Amino acid sequence: xxxxxxxxxxxxxxxxxxxxxxxxxxxxxxxxxxxxxxxxxxxxxxxxxxxxxxxxxxxxxxxxxxxxxxxxxxxxxxxxxxxxxxxxxxxxxxxxxxxxxxxxxxxxxxxxxxxxxxxxxxxxxxxxxxxxxxxxxxxxxxxxxxxxxxxxxxxxxxxxxxxxxxxxxxxxxxxxxxxxxxxxxxxxxxxxxxxxxxxxxxxxxxxxxxxxxxxxxxxxxxxxxxxxxxxxxxxxxxxxxxxxxxxxxxxxxxxxxxxxxxxxxxxxxxxxxxxxxxxxxxxxxxxxxxxxxxxxxxxxxxxxxxxxxxxxxxxxxxxxxxxxxxxxxxxxxxxxxxxxxxxxxxxxxxxxxxxxxxxxxxxxxxxxxxxxxxxxxxxxxxxxxxxxxxxxxxxxxxxxxxxxxxxxxxxxxxxxxxxxxxxxxxxxxxxxxxxxxxxxxxxxxxxxxxxxxxxxxxxxxxxxxxxxxxxxxxxxxxxxxxxxxxxxxxxxxxxxxxxxxxxxxxxxxxxxxxxxxxxxxxxxxxxxxxxx
Numbered sequence: 163x164x165x166x167x168x169x170x171x172x173x174x175x176x177x178x179x180x181x182x183x184x185x186x187x188x189x190x191x192x193x194x195x196x197x198x199x200x201x202x203x204x205x206x207x208x209x210x211x212x213x214x215x216x217x218x219x220x221x222x223x224x225x226x227x228x229x230x231x232x233x234x235x236x237x238x239x240x241x242x243x244x245x246x247x248x249x250x251x252x253x254x255x256x257x258x259x260x261x262x263x264x265x266x267x268x269x270x271x272x273x274x275x276x277x278x279x280x281x282x283x284x285x286x287x288x289x290x291x292x293x294x295x296x297x298x299x300x301x302x303x304x305x306x307x308x309x310x311x312x313x314x315x316x317x318x319x320x321x322x323x324x325x326x327x328x329x330x331x332x333x334x335x336x337x338x339x340x341x342x343x344x345x346x347x348x349x350x351x352x353x354x355x356x357x358x359x360x361x362x363x364x365x366x367x368x369x370x371x372x373x374x375x376x377x378x379x380x381x382x383x384x385x386x387x388x389x390x391x392x393x394x395x396x397x398x399x400x401x402x403x404x405x406x407x408x409x410x411x412x413x414x415x416x417x418x419x420x421x422x423x424x425x426x427x428x429x430x431x432x433x434x435x436x437x438x439x440x441x442x443x444x445x446x447x448x449x450x451x452x453x454x455x456x457x458x459x460x461x462x463x464x465x466x467x468x469x470x471x472x473x474x475x476x477x478x479x480x481x482x483x484x485x486x487x488x489x490x491x492x493x494x495x496x497x498x499x500x501x502x503x504x505x506x507x508x509x510x511x512x513x514x515x516x517x518x519x520x521x522x523x524x525x526x527x528x529x530x531x532x533x534x535x536x537x538x539x540x541x542x543x544x545x546x547x548x549x550x551x552x553x554x555x556x557x558x559x560x561x562x563x564x565x566x567x568x569x570x571x572x573x574x575x576x577x578x579x580x581x582x583x584x585x586x587x588x589x590x591x592x593x594x595x596x597x598x599x600x601x602x603x604x605x606x607x608x609x610x611x612x613x614x615x616x617x618x619x620x621x622x623x624x625x626x627x628x629x630x631x632x633x634x635x636x637x638x639x640x641x642x643x644x645x646x647x648x649x650x651x652x653x654x655x656x657x658x659x660x661x662x663x664x665x666x667x668x669x670x671x672x673x674x675x676x677x678x679x680x681x682x683x684x685x686x687x688x689x690x691x692x693x694x
Contacts, residue, residue, distance in 0.1 A: 207285075207451050214286050224447045226454035228377065233438040233462035235379040236530060238325070238523035239470035240386055240516050242434025244496045245328025247477065249586055251488055251495055253647065254427035255412025256402075256478050262424075263474055266431035267467035269635040273597070274438060274463040276604040276632040278456030279625060281442045282617025285451035288537050289442045290314050290599045295683055297606035297614070304683045305674065310602040311538045312670040314439075316663070317595025318531040321436055323571035324589045325527050326361065327578070329520035330354035331585075335492035336513050339501070345493045347579050354575050357521070361528040362568040366554075366561050372529060379522035386515045387469050390500075391476035393512060398503040401479045412484075416649030425642050432639055433589040434470060436596050438462045440530045443537075456619040531567040536560035541683060574662070583648055583655050590643040590659035595666075601636040604629050 208218045243263075250259045280293050291311035298306035330353035337343035364372055413423050441458030445451035448458075481487060482502035490498035496516070500509035539550035554561045574591065578584035607614055608629045621628055644663070648655040674682075 207449065210285060210452060211446060214284060214292075218446070222447055222449055222451075224444060224454075225449060226457060229441050229444050229448045229454050230458040230461045231380040232376060232444055232526060232530070233441045233458055234383065234466060235376060235523055235526045236321070236437030236440050237435060237462055237466040238383065238519055239434060239466055239473050240383055240519035241325055241328055241523040242436075243430075243470050243473055244477075244494075244516055245324070245331065245520070246430040246433055246586075246589060248488070248495050250427060250430040251412065251484070252414040253430070254424055256407050256410040258411075258424060258427040259430065259474055259478055260408055260471075262428050263431045263467075263471055266428050266435065267463070267470070269631070270432070270435040271460070271463050271467070272628050272635065273600055273604075273632040274459050275621060276607070276625075276629045277439065277442070277600055278459045278619060279616060279621050280603050280607055281445065281459060282452045282456045282619035283615060285442075285445040285448075285455050285617070287443050287446040287533070289439060289534070290603060291538065293603035294606060297603055297610055305679065306602060306606065308543065308674055308678060308682055309667075309670060310599050311541075311543055312666060313595045313602070314534055314599035315538060315544070315595075316666045317436070317592050317597070317599055318527075318534050319567060319570040320574055320588055320592035320595055320662075322358075322524065322527045322531045322567055323574040324433065324585070324592050325520065326357045326524040326571060327354050327575045327585055327588065329357050329517060329524055332494050332497065332513065332517050332520060333357070335490075335494040335497040336510065336517060338492050339497070339506070339510055339513070345491070350493075351575065351579060355572055357524060358528075358568040358572055361521075361525045362565055364525055365528050365532060365559065365564045367557065372525060375522060376526055376529075379519070379526065382515075382522060383519055384469070386519055387473050390512050390515065391472055393504055393508065394476040394480040394500075397508070398480050398482070400482070402481055407475065407478045414488075415647065422645075426645055426647055428639070429586065429589060429593065429643055429647075431470075432593050432597075432643070435463065435466065436592055437527065437530065439596070439600065440526070443530060443533055452617045453619050456617075528564060528567050528571075531571075532560055532563040535563040535566055539563065543678070543682065577658060581654055581656065581658065583657060586647055587657050587659045587662075590657065591662050593643050594640050594659060594663055597636045598640060601633055604632050608633065 207222060211218050247259070250262070254262065280297070284293050284296055286292055291307040291314060294310040295303045295307035327350075330350050333353050334343065334345045334350050338345050343349070364375075411420065413420065415423055415426075417423055438459050441455050441462065444458075445455040448454045477496055477499055480503040481499055486502065487495040487498045492498055497509070497513050500512050503509070504512065535544065536551050536553075538544055539547040541547075544550055550563045550566055551560060552562055553559065574588050575584070577587070581587070608626065616625075644660040645657065646655075647657050
């Protein structure tokens with residue numbers, strides 16, 4: 163989705179709080195008519211944004227549906243569910259694929275509800291690190307914002323890597339079926355790089371095409387899920403029993419503890435439920451942002467929850483040979499399930515539908531990722547920030563940030579050349595980075611207690627219990643997805659997610675202590691750190 167960020171004028175950490183900021187959370191200007199027209203709603207959005215310290219420079223052309231569509235596209239059940247289906251088959255099997263999705267979806271809804279309430283109070287494209295800055299105690303506000311921003315960047319880059327690597331794997335499977343293309347780690351990485359280049363070019367030059375494709379993507383996902391599940395339901399001559407789908411446990415991890423395998427197996431579902439903060443990042447382009455933004459977050463979660471459950475049931479009931487799917491020469495069990503259940507022609511056609519959805523998702527992920535990099539660089543947080551927040555005068559897009567997003571994603575995927583579990587590690591990094599960034603504002607909201615002025619979309623008396631559940635869940639999954647996923651643990655099976663997280667966290671901490679604490683968000687104008 164094409165947009166450039168507003169030029170921020172961030173209030174200092176000791177700016178007036180609580181009631182003095184109530185206008186940012188107030189309902190639109192009072193009028194006798196209950197339903198304001200489009201023009202008054204836009205004016206109210208601008209006033210709200212100005213009180214948060216931002217100047218309105220983006221055109222507010224997005225409807226509430228368009229705002230929701232961006233997050234729904236990035237969640238992309240046809241991407242997340244199917245690219246980690248192999249992981250699910252080995253780490254828990256059918257019972258984890260089905261019930262894990264149900265449980266994780268419920269917990270994600272708690273996280274999304276807590277985020278949505280804060281989004282309504284602070285509807286700005288700066289998103290999570292801005293929320294952290296506003297909600298933290300004055301003395302530590304800049305530090306909270308700094309680390310929330312760094313975790314967000316890490317998670318965004320890893321999501322881009324995960325989505326486009328998954329698309330490369332499925333494209334390799336299709337080429338294997340159609341042209342006898344041998345799938346190897348090296349060739350998968352080449353396809354991965356080519357897809358990243360394609361998405362970089364689209365986000366650099368095809369800004370109008372990107373906007374149109376994002377709108378098409380929602381219907382591609384909805385119709386695609388319906389067609390695939392319909393075919394898997396009515397075409398095959400045989401299906402697995404309900405008992406098999408809902409109770410069969412499979413453990414190919416090498417670990418002896420079933421409980422341990424169940425817990426780490428939740429990664430399949432949790433990775434899919436990422437990226438819905440995009441609705442918050444698009445609020446400066448959305449009409450009635452204080453309501454449409456939070457609704458976009460929550461709606462994208464629950465609709466994906468339903469669509470993903472239907473999709474996973476369709477594939478799991480249609481498995482003809484479990485071992486055959488696991489050991490498929492395509493390297494992608496869902497592709498083999500389609501072939502076995504529907505035949506070569508129909509199976510390959512529907513595989514193209516899946517690949518198309520994954521390419522849509524990756525394109526939107528690069529867009530959201532680059533905007534986060536741009537916004538964070540605008541406040542001087544990244545090395546060479548002056549480069550990353552430059553905007554092309556012709557396309558009005560942050561071109562340098564687009565290519566940094568693509569290169570960062572490629573770097574995270576390269577260990578696949580020597581590490582067979584690298585893809586699972588990338589998805590773990592995505593979950594850990596994003597969810598820590600997601601929950602920091604929620605934690606700060608809880609610590610503030612009643613000293614919080616909610617926006618027009620709020621949870622009322624449910625705010626605190628929802629927030630507590632969200633913080634507890636993120637704490638659990640942050641630990642879970644850093645644990646080893648395969649036994650025995652060797653250099654070829656090592657989960658390098660903790661290493662990646664520690665490297666980024668260590669770099670951010672050192673830069674904070676040696677430099678950034680003196681200037682990051684310490685003044686009422688965008689940060690001007692020393693020259694990089």
